[in-house]
Amino acid sequence: MEPPPPFYITNEQERRLRIQAERIEPALVISQPSSFDEYVRQLMVPPAVMDLARKAANIRLSAWETQAIRWHLDPRTDTSPRLLRQILHDKVYGERGDKSHPPYIRVACTGKGKYDGLARQQHGVPEPAFDENAKYGSPVVLEIWPAQHYSPIHSHGNTTGIIYCLAGQLDVMSYKKLDWDAEKRGLVTLTPGQCAWLTRDTYAVHKVFCPMDGGVMSSDGLMNDSADFGASFHVYLNENEVHLDAYEGADLTREVFEYIHETKRTKEKFTTYSDLSWPVLREVLARTPLE
DSSP: OOTTTTTOOOOOHHHHHHHHHHSSOOEEESOOSSHHHHHHHHHTTHHHHEEEEEEEEOOOOHHHHHHHHHHHOOOOOOOOHHHHHHHHHHHHHSTTTOOOOOOOEESSSOOOOOOOHHHHHHHHOOOOOOOOOOOOOOSSEEEEEEOOBOSSSSEEOOOOEEEEEEEEEEEEEESSSSTTTTOOOEEEOOOTTOOOOOOOSSSSSEEEOOSSSSOOOTTSSSSOOOEEEEEEEEEEEOOOSSOOTTTTOOSSOTEEEEEETTTTTOOOEEEEEEEEEEHHHHHHTOOOOOO
16 A cells, blocks of 8 residues: 555655665755754755845744734634635636645735735725736745645755745755656645755755644545644745755746646646735735734
8 A cells, every 4th residue: 555645655664765865875865054064064954045044034924924824824714814825725626726736825025916805805905006916926925834734845946045944844856857756855844933955956856745633634644624724935036046056947947847747647837927015915914814
């Protein structure tokens, strides 16, 4: 019998992958080193990546923002619309829903969001003054991971970037290549202040999972029964936005990622978009009546 999602591994395989992650070079995780070996492995991280990590080091969600996000993820039904739970539900069960894996939410720190209109309609949020050419994708993204929800295996094109943990816990599995049966290189758990990273040639393929308590999952395994979540701050720069001499012409950028479909197990392409814009979400959070 195949082990369960998200990583389809046994407990013993998980143990070995976590040990591998502690030894792999360069370090999979950027954090405050606690040993000489860890310090040396982090010295091998590319300078452009370390620069992104340093600039993100003091970013945090405030206590009230975290509490308001939990309120909007709460599965309880009442007279007040819970925006994030509505979006998750639509991403699975809506007209164009994706039932291949439990959903998560992408929030553009620049650019528009697909559900901005829903937020404005339900919560009276004014429309931000976006540039007329603003896109639904963004190089800087907040991602909200409901407990027990996860991404498919995916690659970030030819970008350089970081996945910086802001809240909760996130498991990140690194793969050697973009393939369902690809070799797993290591498994790490991020806590606030730690970040994973990638370039075109190093750690470009991964899968992200929120291991927190999701309560009783729905019968199809696609929606949790909890307000718990992890949150991460992502930056993805195209090759012309960083100075890395090893880069050549890009076939893919942050506008298009490739991933492995979770049920068909085939390679697909995904045009990036965001569910919400940060100015809209933050205004909704500020208007949320916290209990």
